[in-house]
Every structure is written in structure tokens, then in C-alpha cells.
Amino acid sequence: xxxxxxxxxxxxxxxxxxxxxxxxxxxxKLRRIHAGVAHKAEWMAPxxxxxxxxxxxxxxxxxxxxxxxxxxxxxLAQAARYLNGAYLRRYxxxxxxxxxxxxxxxxxxxxxxxxVQVRHFSEDGRRCLVIDAQTQRRMATYDRRRDVRLHTQDxxxxxxxxxxxxxxxxxxxxxxxxxQELPAGWVGARSPRLVRLSLDLPAVSGRDx
Numbered sequence: 001x002x003x004x005x006x007x008x009x010x011x012x013x014x015x016x017x018x019x020x021x022x023x024x025x026x027x028x029k030l031r032r033i034h035a036g037v038a039h040k041a042e043w044m045a046p047x048x049x050x051x052x053x054x055x056x057x058x059x060x061x062x063x064x065x066x067x068x069x070x071x072x073x074x075x076l077a078q079a080a081r082y083l084n085g086a087y088l089r090r091y092x093x094x095x096x097x098x099x100x101x102x103x104x105x106x107x108x109x110x111x112x113x114x115x116v117q118v119r120h121f122s123e124d125g126r127r128c129l130v131i132d133a134q135t136q137r138r139m140a141t142y143d144r145r146r147d148v149r150l151h152t153q154d155x156x157x158x159x160x161x162x163x164x165x166x167x168x169x170x171x172x173x174x175x176x177x178x179x180q181e182l183p184a185g186w187v188g189a190r191s192p193r194l195v196r197l198s199l200d201l202p203a204v205s206g207r208d209x
Contacts, residue, residue, distance in 0.1 A: 045125060059082065063078065068108075076092070076095055079095075083176075110140075115132070116131070117131040118130055129161055133159045134159065138153065
């Protein structure tokens with residue numbers, strides 16, 4: 001009886017392992033960068049996975065920019081293809097608030113040139129960070145009723161960090177969370193900057209005093 005239970009448990013573990021490896025084929029190909037160095041060590045996936053993350057992130061940004069000018073029902077229906085987790089839920093909540101009652105007449109679309117770095121994969125290979133250095137940022141305001149652009153505002157440059165998550169069912173990476181906007185001066189740096197991850201932030205910091 002005991003041996004039968006042990007055998008069943010082993011079979012469950014094997015099935016789970018095979019299932020995970022099937023969904024995340026690059027799991028065994030993750031490599032450690034700066035291993036053993038405090039605050040610098042991170043996991044990195046193979047180049048083809050990095051390129052897929054970059055491509056799916058840029059596709060999500062393109063959708064966020066263009067969908068605001070489309071039919072709201074179509075816009076909401078497509079959200080789950082590009083967004084995931086907390087970011088998707090936040091998007092859906094804001095969308096419902098924004099489109100309750102009459103649809104807004106004016107909408108803003110931000111466009112920019114993007115230089116995207118993919119960093120800090122999780123140990124299971126399912127999540128990573130993207131650092132998006134944005135130049136030529138500009139906000140265009142459109143009149144939806146007349147389908148015309150009213151004016152464009154220059155926003156300068158900046159850098160933002162997002163968390164991406166891999167969806168095994170759709171076989172694509174999706175934006176899961178906005179992490180932060182990086183300090184001024186990040187864009188245009190000659191060498192890659194250190195990204196230090198922290199789960200706990202101080203209660204009072206900087207301008208929050």
C-alpha cells in the first residue's frame with residue numbers, strides 16, 4: 001500500500017514537471033548573469049525568447065495606442081490578448097468607468113521611439129522586466145466625433161519599467177504590471193544601468209517627506 005502511494009506521488013511529480021517544461025520550453029536554458037554578486041545577479045533567457053518578449057511588448061504598446069480610436073466594444077474584447085493579471089484588471093476597471101454613459105469625445109494617444117531592454121527573468125522563466133527608454137515622446141489629442149487630430153504636445157524623454165508574463169495558452173508575453181518610471185538621465189546612458197529589485201520600500205523616501 002505504501003509503495004503504491006509513493007508510486008502515485010512520483011507519477012504526479014513527473015507529470016507536473018513534464019507539463020511545466022512543455023509550457024516553458026526555455027526553462028532549462030536560463031542562464032545566471034553576475035552569479036554570486038550582490039544586487040547584480042539575474043536570470044536571463046535565450047536570445048530568441050528575449051526577442052519575443054520585446055516584440056510582444058511593442059505589439060501591446062501599439063495596440064494601446066491605436067485601440068483608443070476604435071469601437072469601445074472591440075477595444076475591450078481585445079484587451080486580454082495583450083494584457084494580463086493586475087494590469088488587465090486595472091485596464092478593465094478604468095475602461096468601464098471611462099465609458100459609462102456617453103463615450104468621451106476627446107482622447108489622447110502617446111507615441112514615442114522605443115529602445116527596449118529585457119531583464120530579470122524569474123526562476124520559472126514565466127516573468128521578466130522590460131525597461132523602455134522612450135525618446136521623441138508626444139501626446140496627440142483627437143476629436144473622436146470628427147476623427148481629426150487637434151494638437152500634439154512634446155513630452156520629452158523618459159524611461160519606464162513593466163513586468164511581462166508569459167501566457168502558455170496564447171503563447172505570447174503580456175503586460176502584467178507597471179513597475180515604475182525611472183529617474184531623469186536614464187535615457188541616453190552609455191552603459192547599461194544597474195536595476196536593483198526590492199520587495200520592500202521604505203515608509204518615507206525622497207519627496208514623500
